[in-house]
Amino acid sequence: MINGTQIQCENTFSSSTSIEPGYFCESLLPELELQEDHFLSTTPSPKDNPSSSNHFHKKLNHNACERDRRKKLNSLYLSLRMLLPESERSKKMGIPVTVSRVLKYIPELQKQVEKMTKKKQQLLVKGSQRQKHNSTSKDHCIDSLVVTATCLTDKEVMVNICILSKRADRTSLIKYLEILEGEGLKLINASTTSAPLGERTFYNLHFELTNH
Incomplete structure (x- = not known):
């Protein structure tokens, strides 16, 4: 009867529910937090089964690792967003939009760097020529x-x-x-x-x- 109930739930979920992109990324975080709170509130006693206690500690470690991993990812995405110009970023901007704008901004930034490098080379050449001209003029005039x-x-x-x-x-x-x-x-x-x-x-x- 239990197996039948599980099969019926899976069929109902697959037929009536359309999963949107990013569903798991947004919904799993609360489940992990609730699950962790549930484990923290139910501390096993010495009378409990040892295998159940090991399973409990594994769950806690898994949740802690997952929480740290997501914090690191959020920090990296935040740093990536801060690389964009102020006019191109906002606090409500999601991860896909951030990545898309960064991929578009990098080639533009490379073009600006190349343009500024060429301008620097031109200024250096002009400065060198002007310095030679001034030194030559000083040799033929009275200071x-x-x-x-x-x-x-x-x-x-x-x-x-x-x-x-x-x-x-x-x-x-x-x-x-x-x-x-x-x-x-x-x-x-x-x-x-x-x-x-x-x-x-x-x-x-x-x-x-x-x-x-």
């Missing part, structure tokens, strides 16, 4: 120029020019002489000295004032 003038007499003046440059040539001196001669000064004497490292050049120019 700083200091000019002082001292009146010796009413018609004579001493002009001291200090050029801070790695390459100060005669062309620079000629240009300065042309400028001073245009102001009505005639060169009487000139001398040049350089610093030990060659980055400073001093011009001592003795001029006489001429009448225009």
